[in-house]
Amino acid sequence: MSEWQKIDGGITAPKGYKASGITAGLKPSGAPDLALIISDVEAIAAGVFTTSQVRAACVDYCRQKLEAKPSVRAILCNSGQANAGTGQQGWEDAQDSAKALAAALNIDPDSILLASTGVIGKRIKMEELIAAIPQLVSEVSENGGTAAAGAIMTTDLVMKSIALETQFGDRPVRIGGIAKGSGMIHPNMATMLAFVTCDAAVSPPLWQEMLTRAANRSFNQITVDGDTSTNDTLIALANGQSRTPAITGPGPDADKLEAMLTAVCEHLAKAIARDGEGATCLIEVQVTGAPTEAAAAMVAKTIVGSSLLKAAIFGCDPNWGRIAAAAGRAGVRFDQDKLEISLGEFQLMKNGQPLAFDAAAASNYLKLAKTAAYLQEDTVLIKVKIGDEPGSSKAWGCDLSYDYVKINAEYTT
Amino acid sequence: MSEWQKIDGGITAPKGYKASGITAGLKPSGAPDLALIISDVEAIAAGVFTTSQVRAACVDYCRQKLEAKPSVRAILCNSGQANAGTGQQGWEDAQDSAKALAAALNIDPDSILLASTGVIGKRIKMEELIAAIPQLVSEVSENGGTAAAGAIMTTDLVMKSIALETQFGDRPVRIGGIAKGSGMIHPNMATMLAFVTCDAAVSPPLWQEMLTRAANRSFNQITVDGDTSTNDTLIALANGQSRTPAITGPGPDADKLEAMLTAVCEHLAKAIARDGEGATCLIEVQVTGAPTEAAAAMVAKTIVGSSLLKAAIFGCDPNWGRIAAAAGRAGVRFDQDKLEISLGEFQLMKNGQPLAFDAAAASNYLKLAKTAAYLQEDTVLIKVKIGDEPGSSKAWGCDLSYDYVKINAEYTT
Incomplete structure (x- = not known):
């Protein structure tokens, strides 16, 4: 290809x-x-x-x-x-x-x-x-x-x-x-x-x-x-x-x-x-349906930068609410009734409303993806659709771990 | 008064x-x-x-x-x-x-x-x-x-x-x-x-x-x-x-x-x-010398929101470099040669260049201020001057601790 x-x-x-x-x-x-x-x-x-x-x-x-x-x-x-x-x-x-x-x-x-x-x-x-x-x-x-x-x-x-x-x-x-x-x-x-x-x-x-x-x-x-x-x-x-x-x-x-x-x-x-400080995995956020690529990029980067989400991923918590909340504050207008969120193969939200999903299986996906990610073989994948327009983008980050705090706190000038 | x-x-x-x-x-x-x-x-x-x-x-x-x-x-x-x-x-x-x-x-x-x-x-x-x-x-x-x-x-x-x-x-x-x-x-x-x-x-x-x-x-x-x-x-x-x-x-x-x-x-x-999650102290950032109040507000909020700085404060590290770096990326134009930074009574930077200061005493200030802050009596105070104009503002936040990560990671949906 x-x-x-x-x-x-x-x-x-x-x-x-x-x-x-x-x-x-x-x-x-x-x-x-x-x-x-x-x-x-x-x-x-x-x-x-x-x-x-x-x-x-x-x-x-x-x-x-x-x-x-x-x-x-x-x-x-x-x-x-x-x-x-x-x-x-x-x-x-x-x-x-x-x-x-x-x-x-x-x-x-x-x-x-x-x-x-x-x-x-x-x-x-x-x-x-x-x-x-x-x-x-x-x-x-x-x-x-x-x-x-x-x-x-x-x-x-x-x-x-x-x-x-x-x-x-x-x-x-x-x-x-x-x-x-x-x-x-x-x-x-x-x-x-x-x-x-x-x-x-x-x-x-x-x-x-x-x-x-x-x-x-x-x-x-x-x-x-x-x-x-x-x-x-x-x-x-x-x-x-x-x-x-x-x-x-x-x-x-x-x-x-x-x-x-x-x-x-x-x-x-x-x-x-x-290789971010204290990271245990790579997170990829894919945003689609935005009015422009730049708008999609803003939403993707806001999600992947959310401390709340990063801590949830560290804890293997498939916490769609934090993904939705981060998307919502990214500074890009969208109709919340069109919001769709997936984590790996699990669809967590559709039409702006949460779907029933197997939380234990989704948490297990995070555990497995993180293990593989640590071996540089896989990524925690989050897909977010905010509308029906053609703008799409990706962003990457890592989870927020105890080690991030340790690395950045335990030095005294 | x-x-x-x-x-x-x-x-x-x-x-x-x-x-x-x-x-x-x-x-x-x-x-x-x-x-x-x-x-x-x-x-x-x-x-x-x-x-x-x-x-x-x-x-x-x-x-x-x-x-x-x-x-x-x-x-x-x-x-x-x-x-x-x-x-x-x-x-x-x-x-x-x-x-x-x-x-x-x-x-x-x-x-x-x-x-x-x-x-x-x-x-x-x-x-x-x-x-x-x-x-x-x-x-x-x-x-x-x-x-x-x-x-x-x-x-x-x-x-x-x-x-x-x-x-x-x-x-x-x-x-x-x-x-x-x-x-x-x-x-x-x-x-x-x-x-x-x-x-x-x-x-x-x-x-x-x-x-x-x-x-x-x-x-x-x-x-x-x-x-x-x-x-x-x-x-x-x-x-x-x-x-x-x-x-x-x-x-x-x-x-x-x-x-x-x-x-x-x-x-x-x-x-x-x-009372932020896992916080051990209140941090107040005062920014002066900005072209407008709104510009000062952006700089103040960017500094107080920096994860790097928040982790440094948790670790009692008087890390002026992280304050300067956060000020620099706030989206407000200023002349770096006019940057001044103080932590409590310690002046850490003047004319965009680091000053010699008693790092142990400054770290001790953080320890004491944090102890008092925990008792709701005092605040870790950071003052930043970015120029000679009249715009000023304040922002408040808290440090980034192990408990923040713990609180936000250790729940599984």
């Missing part, structure tokens, strides 16, 4: 990319903390960044660079310190990082993008970072995707990496991606980072449009706890090394590429939600 | 009101579950209702009655069943309740408002309710405010009632109020109900305007877990029995009355937040 297949290699699966990930000594734990992604040639670059008014220096830095020039050669990402709330000094640190890497790679500093994740209010350990750049550069390889995926992790329990391949004519086109989520065992770490590489040739505005739409259907539709970070960053590169015809406007080729880009983003987004 | 004083009596403190609260057998627990508030004469009535698209029959019923006629004689409130998600039958049950009470009181059914709280999807136990009306009516008294406050509780741990008195010339004017919050140990119970009585004479549109503003500064600025109920209802009556001059437009008298109305609503709203 799908027009692509999964392949190995993550962000270095597409042609013309190399990556590395090393321990620079930025994290006290000694875990890998510095990642580099390089394209052999200037790659078209698109970005989606945090909407927060409190932003890390690297976010403003990337925005400025992409406004000036929509192509880059490299992305440098550190974990350990977020470089947010660091004022002018943080800005200078960002520039110094890019300059040091540019010198080592012998490229233009304007061709480097930056990302950081870690403790807010902490400057990057610049001495360690600068000292580590020669090793970081020397270790880049066409098999370095996994090392880079590891070095951007903070308290993620699972590495998040994927690559997909499709055919354009007789040539393969590939998209790879890595991400880190919000496994925030340490304080002030809430950042979502994702980097996507693609070897197709796409025009800059089209690539940005595709990425914005893909982000809206993936990363912007997940919630762990409703918090948005100072550092959230999604960057996608397209370097044309597949040697397939350039895609410069709408059409079947653009649709095909965007669908695969969206699939990569959706995979990474779901992996982040599944 | 304040122009009013606290008095006893709750909703029956103002002149010309009687109330009762009895056990009608609607709740399995045998606790009081039916409340009646009566004004001796037709009282101007204003209401603020849930914005949810999924609404209980009583909410639609009240809206319809108030649109047709802005005055009533009585409010009937049951707990046990929410009468939401009950369709046409629920609507007929609402009408039948009003008719039965109207017959017993010998008044027009159109002069009765209704409220319900309890399990969503359950019809009111009509047989028990109808059978209990004679007792409910016979027990009404000028000292019945406490009984009514008790009968609207569901899983609230603390009864919520207040009365204030001021002078207009040489005559007292009083406002009383009762509320129930969201101590949702049972599933699907998330309703906030509040009833306010006043013996001033006010014109209907002015009374509604005052109530809407007061609700925006109180009930709409609290959050326990971000969920809005199908049944949320605030009704305020003004019956003119203080025999003070009618207030029909803006001016000092209107301002004075509105200030006291707002104080009553704020007291009840804070009591609800303090």
